[in-house]
Amino acid sequence: MGRLLARRIGGLAITLALTSMVVFAMTSVIPGDVARRILGREASQEAVNAKQAELGLDRPLIEQYRSWLSGFVRGDWGTSFTKGESVRSLVLTHLAHSLTLGLIAFAVLVPVALGLGLLAGLRNGTRTDRTITVLSLCGTATPEFVSGVLLLIVFSVRLDWLPSSARDEYGFRGLVLPVICLVIVCVGYVTRMVRASVIATLDRPYIRTARLKGITTRSLVRRHVLRNSLVVPITALGVQLRYLIGGLIAVEFLFNFAGIGSLLLEAAQEKDVPTLQAATLVTGVVIMLTFMLTDSVYMWLDPRVRVGAET
Amino acid sequence: MTHVLTRSPRRRPTVIVACTILAIWIASALFAGWLSPFSPSAQLPRSKFIGPGADHLFGTDGFGRDVLSRVIAGARPVLTIAPLAVLIATIVGATLGLLTGYFGGFTDGIATRILQAIAILPPLFPAVLAVALLGRSTTVLVVVLAFAFTPIITWTVRAATLVEREKQFVEAARLRGEGTAYILGREILPNISNSIVVESTVRLADAVFAIATLAFIGLGAAPGSPDWGAQVADNRVNLQFAWWTVLFPAVAVASLVIAVSLLADVIRERRPE
Numbered sequence: 001m002g003r004l005l006a007r008r009i010g011g012l013a014i015t016l017a018l019t020s021m022v023v024f025a026m027t028s029v030i031p032g033d034v035a036r037r038i039l040g041r042e043a044s045q046e047a048v049n050a051k052q053a054e055l056g057l058d059r060p061l062i063e064q065y066r067s068w069l070s071g072f073v074r075g076d077w078g079t080s081f082t083k084g085e086s087v088r089s090l091v092l093t094h095l096a097h098s099l100t101l102g103l104i105a106f107a108v109l110v111p112v113a114l115g116l117g118l119l120a121g122l123r124n125g126t127r128t129d130r131t132i133t134v135l136s137l138c139g140t141a142t143p144e145f146v147s148g149v150l151l152l153i154v155f156s157v158r159l160d161w162l163p164s165s166a167r168d169e170y171g172f173r174g175l176v177l178p179v180i181c182l183v184i185v186c187v188g189y190v191t192r193m194v195r196a197s198v199i200a201t202l203d204r205p206y207i208r209t210a211r212l213k214g215i216t217t218r219s220l221v222r223r224h225v226l227r228n229s230l231v232v233p234i235t236a237l238g239v240q241l242r243y244l245i246g247g248l249i250a251v252e253f254l255f256n257f258a259g260i261g262s263l264l265l266e267a268a269q270e271k272d273v274p275t276l277q278a279a280t281l282v283t284g285v286v287i288m289l290t291f292m293l294t295d296s297v298y299m300w301l302d303p304r305v306r307v308g309a310e311t
Numbered sequence: 312m313t314h315v316l317t318r319s320p321r322r323r324p325t326v327i328v329a330c331t332i333l334a335i336w337i338a339s340a341l342f343a344g345w346l347s348p349f350s351p352s353a354q355l356p357r358s359k360f361i362g363p364g365a366d367h368l369f370g371t372d373g374f375g376r377d378v379l380s381r382v383i384a385g386a387r388p389v390l391t392i393a394p395l396a397v398l399i400a401t402i403v404g405a406t407l408g409l410l411t412g413y414f415g416g417f418t419d420g421i422a423t424r425i426l427q428a429i430a431i432l433p434p435l436f437p438a439v440l441a442v443a444l445l446g447r448s449t450t451v452l453v454v455v456l457a458f459a460f461t462p463i464i465t466w467t468v469r470a471a472t473l474v475e476r477e478k479q480f481v482e483a484a485r486l487r488g489e490g491t492a493y494i495l496g497r498e499i500l501p502n503i504s505n506s507i508v509v510e511s512t513v514r515l516a517d518a519v520f521a522i523a524t525l526a527f528i529g530l531g532a533a534p535g536s537p538d539w540g541a542q543v544a545d546n547r548v549n550l551q552f553a554w555w556t557v558l559f560p561a562v563a564v565a566s567l568v569i570a571v572s573l574l575a576d577v578i579r580e581r582r583p584e
Contacts, residue, residue, distance in 0.1 A: 014424060015424060015427050015428050015431060016428075018424055018425060018427070018428030019428040019429075019432070021428070022428050022429055022432075023432075026437060026441070027440065027444070134573075137569070137573065137576060138565075138569050138572075140572065141516060141565070141568040141569040141571075141572040141573075142565045142568065142569065143520050143524050143527075143564055143565065143568065144524070145523075145527045145540065145543060145544075145561075146523075146543070146561040146564050146565045147565075149547070149550070149557050149561045150558070150561060152550060153550065153554050153557070153558060157550055157551055157554065164550075242431075242432070242433040242434070243433065245433050246433030246434060246435035246436065249435055249439065249524070249528060250524045250527060250528060253527070253528050254527075254547075264439060265443075265528055265530075268439050268440055268442075268443030268444070268530075269443055269529070271443070276440065280432065280436055280440070283432065283433070283436070284431050284432055288431065
């Protein structure tokens with residue numbers, strides 16, 4: 001297993017290096033003069049040139065990329081053009097906020113998806129199954145801002161139960177609606193995967209054996225079916241994560257939440273290049289690490305994968 | 312029409328609902344001028360924030376504009392940008408997928424790595440970067456969404472090609488001395504066209520989703536374009552007293568993505584044996 005992990009890490013490192021090139025290339029095509037944007041319209045040409053030299057923008061692109069990447073690896077992520085703060089603390093604070101939100105959403109998502117998927121899989125082909133399948137598809141297909149706005153109309157405007165913003169002063173109550181938004185958009189895919197795994201498990205010979213032995217349905221589900229499906233949400237997370245993080249941009253914007261999504265959006269609108277680069281690359285790193293984590297957990301939980309991959 | 316799309320009678324209601332919704336929006340995109348009761352930009356100063364009623368079915372917004380007419384007008388931009396972006400992504404992705412899957416080897420290894428590096432980021436990220444940095448325009452949206460979806464389509468087509476290239480009819484064509492173009496276009500492509508259709512339909516739903524979200528966060532097509540997402544964002548502040556200005560464009564977005572997703576689902580299940 002150790003050699004397998006080492007090979008995996010090597011592959012991830014190559015992909016990350018390429019991702020950093022993609023990020024740098026995308027942020028370097030910006031038209032317009034970054035130095036002039038910092039100094040303002042009235043600045044003299046000499047001052048602009050000096051600033052450009054200071055930021056290293058007069059050097060060749062390869063050179064710029066090298067110094068940016070080596071700075072990034074050493075933990076020097078530069079200074080925000082617009083805020084004047086250290087990009088590292090800016091990005092890491094916002095990232096921590098978003099991770100909290102994401103983890104709460106995942107904690108809610110797992111039991112809901114397991115329950116719905118189990119129900120649909122056990123009642124395969126019935127009306128209950130069809131209803132759950134269609135509804136979960138609808139949830140996946142509804143953009144976060146749409147479900148968010150509908151939730152706001154009902155729970156914040158009509159009923160006045162929950163705040164319409166997730167700013168710090170509202171504490172935990174402010175997080176309820178954003179979490180529901182994220183769960184709605186992700187629960188469909190995970191439910192379908194659980195359902196598929198339940199149906200596949202029910203087809204196995206050992207289920208028939210257990211049934212013939214006279215096991216009750218309740219313990220059949222608990223001991224044989226559910227146990228096999230527990231791993232599904234973890235692997236599904238790997239697939240869903242990119243969409244979950246993409247969705248954070250809209251959710252954080254809608255609920256005024258200071259996370260990595262709103263930081264990225266703000267930096268993009270203000271053309272704050274160092275923040276943009278760091279926020280994008282750090283998101284890539286987080287996604288990579290989660291892939292690795294879900295892979296390892298999967299291998300740990302399911303010995304068959306471990307043996308199969310080793311040979 | 313419905314029995315063409317589905318063999319299972321149980322799925323027929325789903326297909327009818329999805330096709331009806333899609334037909335309504337396509338009609339709105341094509342005949343917006345005839346269908347809408349008012350001009351989407353006409354401001355009636357004395358009828359601001361009128362609730363839904365006989366005169367204005369969906370009510371009016373803060374400028375006294377008819378919400379129904381604006382919802383109808385919102386169909387055209389999204390139904391232009393999404394299919395175009397997906398079409399480009401499908402053509403580029405299918406070509407890349409066929410070539411890398413068929414030849415394999417060193418080029419395939421490099422291409423796979425580069426695509427992985429792009430695909431690791433959420434598809435919305437390149438879009439946010441590009442639109443914010445290059446400016447808001449329909450062209451930028453089409454190109455950047457095509458760029459974001461190409462790796463995923465390449466992936467699917469490559470996987471399908473890997474399976475097909477081992478089959479005997481490909482071997483036979485090679486022994487007959489057929490050229491690569493013939494083998495790829497005439498032997499492999501027809502056999503994987505079903506997965507390409509499924510993949511493109513799924514990406515079409517994704518594209519509508521992404522366009523609406525970008526418009527909502529202020530990075531949609533040119534400013535002033537009646538995008539549904541932008542309508543929701545602009546009227547968000549009036550949510551307390553004029554929910555109809557937000558509800559109808561929001562439902563419009565959701566209905567279109569849901570309709571396309573349902574169709575993609577039905578096409579996927581139809582897969583011939």
